[in-house]
Amino acid sequence: MNNIRNTKTFRVILSILVALIIWLYVENIDPSIIPLQVRDIPVEFIGEDDILEERGLMVSSDKNVTVDLTLEGQRNMISSLGRGKGIRIQVDLSGITTTGQHSLEYNIIYPDSVSERNITVASASPYRVTVDVVELYKKSITVRGERTGEAADGYMAGEMTFSEDTILVSGEQLSVSNISHALVSVDLTGATETVNQAASIQLIDFNGDVVDSTELRMSADSINVSVPILMIKELPLVIDFVSSPGSMEADMPHSITPRTITVAGDSKSISKLDQIVLSQVVLKEITQNTSYTVPIPIPAGSINLSGETTATVTISSMNLETKTFTVSNLSYINEPAGKTVSVVTNEVDVVLRGPAEELETIEDFNIRIVGDMTDVTASNGNYAIPAEVYVDGNGKVGAIGTYQITVRISS
Numbered sequence: 001m002n003n004i005r006n007t008k009t010f011r012v013i014l015s016i017l018v019a020l021i022i023w024l025y026v027e028n029i030d031p032s033i034i035p036l037q038v039r040d041i042p043v044e045f046i047g048e049d050d051i052l053e054e055r056g057l058m059v060s061s062d063k064n065v066t067v068d069l070t071l072e073g074q075r076n077m078i079s080s081l082g083r084g085k086g087i088r089i090q091v092d093l094s095g096i097t098t099t100g101q102h103s104l105e106y107n108i109i110y111p112d113s114v115s116e117r118n119i120t121v122a123s124a125s126p127y128r129v130t131v132d133v134v135e136l137y138k139k140s141i142t143v144r145g146e147r148t149g150e151a152a153d154g155y156m157a158g159e160m161t162f163s164e165d166t167i168l169v170s171g172e173q174l175s176v177s178n179i180s181h182a183l184v185s186v187d188l189t190g191a192t193e194t195v196n197q198a199a200s201i202q203l204i205d206f207n208g209d210v211v212d213s214t215e216l217r218m219s220a221d222s223i224n225v226s227v228p229i230l231m232i233k234e235l236p237l238v239i240d241f242v243s244s245p246g247s248m249e250a251d252m253p254h255s256i257t258p259r260t261i262t263v264a265g266d267s268k269s270i271s272k273l274d275q276i277v278l279s280q281v282v283l284k285e286i287t288q289n290t291s292y293t294v295p296i297p298i299p300a301g302s303i304n305l306s307g308e309t310t311a312t313v314t315i316s317s318m319n320l321e322t323k324t325f326t327v328s329n330l331s332y333i334n335e336p337a338g339k340t341v342s343v344v345t346n347e348v349d350v351v352l353r354g355p356a357e358e359l360e361t362i363e364d365f366n367i368r369i370v371g372d373m374t375d376v377t378a379s380n381g382n383y384a385i386p387a388e389v390y391v392d393g394n395g396k397v398g399a400i401g402t403y404q405i406t407v408r409i410s411s
Helices: 008-029 048-054 075-080 173-177
Strands: 033-046 057-059 066-074 088-092 100-104 107-109 120-125 129-135 137-148 155-157 166-171 179-187 195-205 222-227 229-242 254-257 260-265 276-282 290-295 310-315 321-327 330-333 340-343 348-354 367-372 381-391 403-410
Touching: 033 075, 048 057, 066 075, 137 173, 137 222, 166 173, 166 179, 173 179, 179 222, 229 254, 276 310, 321 367, 330 340, 330 403, 348 367, 348 381, 348 403, 367 403
Parallel strands: 033 088, 137 179, 229 276, 330 367
Antiparallel strands: 033 066, 057 129, 066 120, 088 107, 100 129, 137 166, 155 229, 179 195, 195 222, 229 260, 254 310, 290 310, 321 348, 340 403, 367 381, 381 403
């Protein structure tokens, strides 16, 4: 046994056990009181955003207040606090009902692992927290937008819209009353489609300077902003000509003023357009040189960047000649079932138009007139019905104007 006690290993183990016993005594049994200094503990103010606001009050003094504490307790209690980072200081504002300066006590909140009864506050700086309370002033502020950057080449930005047109700002009257508007900014650099984003808010005073909003309250920290991005496109103006023999588009010079307009609209619809059709013109109904004005139809949802709202259309028949023929070859189609139909009209003067050399080849017997009874009722009597003029054997000559013949229906 004596040999074991004299060994080096035994002496090392014994030293460790003695050290452990001493440490346990110091940490858990030692009744001596030791101090702990905790500096710059931030003060938390409770009740300002709800209770004080309901009373129309607010704290105007600097709320970046800190407290220094010197705490005392048994070693094991002080050790459990570490460096005091878990300690919090709270000031309850719910008891304030009037404006002015108020000196308030604060509560020290310890971590859950520490009992407040085992800790003593040896000293504090300060012992109370003083706050200045003023009336809470509120003002509705208009939201304005600012664009930065440019949309991609060939595109433009439309009107900016906001999820909220105004926000409510609260604070000291002097600060709030000096606010002109709330500004949100959107970057459109290279945009080719509608920009939607939540934009942060800056408060701007009447001098155009940014307002420090640290001590102000806003009903929203950001505003949802939408900016449509429109494709710009130049579109030619055209007429939908209905040609027929003697009234071919190629033989009737025409002009449109302006020839094009520039529009801006949603790229999904604008990109599919290659022209704007002003109107349809049946050329055989144009019996002389004519000029007229027609509204320019702008594609739905688009903006007319050019500004012109009407176009002037001029149509000429200067490359063609006319000649009048008396036609007696009259007939009809689509007569009512079970009825007897006879043609009352004996002959019709017809004006044909076409190249001069072609007109010279036409004789009366080459021309026939066919009436259409589709819209005629089956009642007996005389009816004027629309008629088409046909020039057999010549595709370059045709009638101009409109024609009708009279038929009689009997049983």
